[in-house]
Amino acid sequence: MARSVWKGPFVDGYLLKKSEATRASGRNEVIKTWSRRSTILPQFVGLTFGVYNGQKFLPVLVTENMIGHKFGEFSPTRNFPGHAADKKAKRG
């Protein structure tokens, strides 16, 4: 079920402060975050976030199209390398 509109988008507060700070400092450094649950807001566009996927911080450059999605959607938590080697392992 979709979130109620009256609550507004969910964002962890510190992201707002951090994004403002990096904007002010002018340098475009990666903002590391564990907050995969936060919505991407218009004021994040153009910044790079390091979104934690349980192992490392994947850099996500926020573009206009991403607004409304959550950070977690851009940092996959599972890595499926494929089945290649099973063939020999079985049938033993």
Added chain:
Amino acid sequence: MARIAGVNIPTQKRVVIALTYIHGIGSVKAKEICGKVGIPAERRVNQLSDADVVRIREVIDQDYRVEGDLRREVAMNIKRLMDLGCYRGLRHRKGLPVRGQRTHTNARTRKGPAKAIAGKKK
């Protein structure tokens, strides 16, 4: 023969049913359209006057997205997700279910017919 919204030529059937042959129009929208144009439910397509057909066409052109336009819109939405590189886009790219269904078994609609794996079975 009635040609409405491009290629669709449903005849012989009741208008409410015939309209659902158009991609993007189901029974609810078909009823809406008949209401707007003022066609009784039992009327069949071959009993429609030309004026009625024209009016149906106008209503559909104005208020509904059907056929090619609709397909294009859906394809564009999916393409947007794929270009974004978000989770749903990745699932579309891989041809796997997008909404969190299990893939250990089932999911054949998205995955297509099962492929035999060499060396499986004991």
